[in-house]
Amino acid sequence: MVGGGQLARMTHQAAISLGVPLRVLARDPDDAAAQVCADVRIGDERSLDDLRAFAKDCDVVTWDHEHVPQELIKALEEAGTPCRPGSAALLHAQDKLVMRERLSSFGAPCPAFARVPREEPLPFLESFAREHGLPVVVKATRGGYDGKGVWVLNDLDRDARELVDRLLADGVDLLVEEHVAFRRELAAMVARSPYGQGAAYPVVETVNRDGVCHEVICPAPGLDDDTAAEAHRLALDIAEHFDVTGILAVELFETDGGLVVNELAMRPHNSGHWTIEGARTSQFEQHVRAVLDLPLGSTEATAPYVVMANVFGGGPDDGADAVYARYVHVMAHDPAVRVHMYGKRPRPGRKIGHVTALGDDLDEVRARARHAADYLRWGPAMKEHA
Numbered sequence: 001m002v003g004g005g006q007l008a009r010m011t012h013q014a015a016i017s018l019g020v021p022l023r024v025l026a027r028d029p030d031d032a033a034a035q036v037c038a039d040v041r042i043g044d045e046r047s048l049d050d051l052r053a054f055a056k057d058c059d060v061v062t063w064d065h066e067h068v069p070q071e072l073i074k075a076l077e078e079a080g081t082p083c084r085p086g087s088a089a090l091l092h093a094q095d096k097l098v099m100r101e102r103l104s105s106f107g108a109p110c111p112a113f114a115r116v117p118r119e120e121p122l123p124f125l126e127s128f129a130r131e132h133g134l135p136v137v138v139k140a141t142r143g144g145y146d147g148k149g150v151w152v153l154n155d156l157d158r159d160a161r162e163l164v165d166r167l168l169a170d171g172v173d174l175l176v177e178e179h180v181a182f183r184r185e186l187a188a189m190v191a192r193s194p195y196g197q198g199a200a201y202p203v204v205e206t207v208n209r210d211g212v213c214h215e216v217i218c219p220a221p222g223l224d225d226d227t228a229a230e231a232h233r234l235a236l237d238i239a240e241h242f243d244v245t246g247i248l249a250v251e252l253f254e255t256d257g258g259l260v261v262n263e264l265a266m267r268p269h270n271s272g273h274w275t276i277e278g279a280r281t282s283q284f285e286q287h288v289r290a291v292l293d294l295p296l297g298s299t300e301a302t303a304p305y306v307v308m309a310n311v312f313g314g315g316p317d318d319g320a321d322a323v324y325a326r327y328v329h330v331m332a333h334d335p336a337v338r339v340h341m342y343g344k345r346p347r348p349g350r351k352i353g354h355v356t357a358l359g360d361d362l363d364e365v366r367a368r369a370r371h372a373a374d375y376l377r378w379g380p381a382m383k384e385h386a
Contacts, residue, residue, distance in 0.1 A: 002045050002054070003064025004031030006342035006351075007268045007284075010276070011064075012037045014284035020292070024064075025054045032342045033064070048072050055081045062246060062291045063267050066093045067143070084194070084245035084291040085266045092242050093266045097141045097175045106241055108234060109260045111137075116174035121164050125156055125176055132178040138164065141173040150211060152179065180260055182253035186220055187271035188235040189249045191286045191296055198239060199286065199296040200232040201279060206251070206271050212349070213270045215369070218278055218306040221362060223254075231259055238264070247272065247287045270310070270351070275299075277338050277356050278306030303358035305365045309373035311353035313346030316381050323352075326379050330355075330372045337372045 001008045004026025012033055015022040025041050026034040034040045043050030045068045055061050055076055061083045073087040092099040100113045112132050117124055129136050134156075140149035153160045167174060185208055189201045203223055207215035219228075235250040238261075242248075249269035251262040272283035281289075281297025289296055315322075323341065330339060334357070341353035353376065357368040374382045 001025070001033070001062050001064050002051070002068055004028070004033040004040070005064050006032045006344065008033035008064040009036055009342060010273075010282075010340070011268060011284045011287060014282055015288050018285065018288060020288055022288075023054070023058060025050070030345070032344055035343045046072070048075055051076060052079070060084055060291050062287070063090070065267065066090060066265070070094065086243070086245070089242045089244045090266055093264045095141050096139055096263075097173070099264060100175065100177075102242070103238070103261055106237075108238065109258060111180050111260060112178040113175055116164065116168075116176050118168050121168060121174070122156065122161050125153070125160070125164070128176050129156060135179045137177045137179050139175055139177065140167070141175055148211075180253045180255060180262075182255050182260070184220075184254050185262070186223070186231060186252040186254050186259070187216070187249055187269070188231040188252060189247065189269065189272045189275075189283060190232070190235040190239055191247050191283075191290045191299075192236075192239040192244050193290045193296060194245055194293045196240075197296050198236050199299050200236060201272065201275060201283070201299045202301055203228045203231045204271055204274070212351075214310055215366075216271050216274050216308040217362070217366065218274050218301060218308075227254070227259065234259065234261070246290045247283050273340070273354050274306045274308040274356055276340070278302055278308075278358055304360050305362045306356065306358050307362075307366045307369040308354055308356050309369040310351050311341070311355060311373045311376045312348075313344075313350040313352050313377075314348030315346075315377040315379060317379065318346035318352075322379065323376060326376050330375050333375075334368050334372060337368055339372065339376070 002025045004024050008024050009032040012022045023039040024033045024037045025043055041054045051072055061081055070087055073083055077083050100110055103110050135152050135154040138151045143149055185206045186203055187206050188203050191199045202219040205217045205220035206213050239248045244266055247268050249265040249271055253260040253262055268283045268287050275282045278301055280300045286297055338356045344352045346352050355369055355372040357365045359365040
């Protein structure tokens with residue numbers, strides 16, 4: 001697995017029970033996966049030499065993130081290394097404009113969009129806004145995640161002009177999309193193997209603030225069967241059209257007119273962390289099964305409701321000793337809550353772990369997950385930040 005973040009760390013944990021040795025390419029020995037994985041190679045995923053040395057003797061190469069340059073993935077493929085997902089599929093998770101164009105070509109529901117030209121971008125944005133209304137959403141075509149690389153422009157005034165001119169001058173390619181009025185955000189996660197087998201997890205609701213996922217609720221409360229089936233069909237169709245191998249997470253807007261595709265991720269995803277305790281087969285084990293072309297596991301939920309809440313840095317004391325001291329309260333308060341910390345250096349707003357709660361009553365399960373995540377961040381001072 002290329003990349004040493006928490007996704008590789010949790011994939012390693014899943015691979016252990018399958019007896020599958022996982023090699024990780026990490027940039028730093030302190031990366032989340034490098035701390036726990038026995039076979040770690042330190043290198044840069046932007047270096048072809050490092051990638052070639054890493055991939056030597058690997059049966060399959062897969063990804064912890066989407067930031068490996070296309071030309072390097074293609075070079076590995078041309079040298080005979082199986083890459084799953086492959087470069088052709090992964091491009092659609094790397095380039096938002098390519099994704100939008102391809103989704104639209106086979107009728108997947110998308111917001112109206114267009115490439116922002118480098119010449120006279122503001123008149124183009126003004127014309128787009130006249131047709132589709134304000135606000136408009138401007139995105140970097142590549143490199144954005146967790147709300148980064150996305151700007152909602154409510155007024156195409158001087159500030160918007162300066163932003164767009166600066167980004168284009170820095171070589172950032174942009175697209176513009178209509179702003180979607182949505183009821184809530186959903187995620188449909190599926191897996192697909194080279195054999196062509198597919199599997200779909202229950203559709204979840206993702207609770208986001210400032211573009212960052214804070215909470216995931218499984219199943220999405222009040223979602224009717226027809227909409228859930230449509231989300232599954234859409235995600236499986238995308239996986240087939242793009243020839244995805246492994247986990248595919250499709251982020252969706254639920255609107256008055258139906259579902260709209262927001263983003264794609266072709267790797268384990270934050271919206272699927274609940275599956276470690278909450279599904280018969282975690283997304284991490286499922287990804288390993290899929291890229292190795294093993295039969296896929298059951299996606300059945302293990303409880304009527306599962307809630308995952310992210311733990312963020314930025315509390316009054318982020319040191320490891322302080323965080324671990326808070327375990328006493330969290331585990332004594334709720335012995336059934338599950339805590340996952342990633343070994344990441346805390347900083348304000350950074351995801352450093354997550355907690356999962358399961359049960360029969362959604363309000364109770366949600367409150368338990370929130371309490372544990374908030375206490376791990378704030379400690380006894382959490383009441384001040386409620």
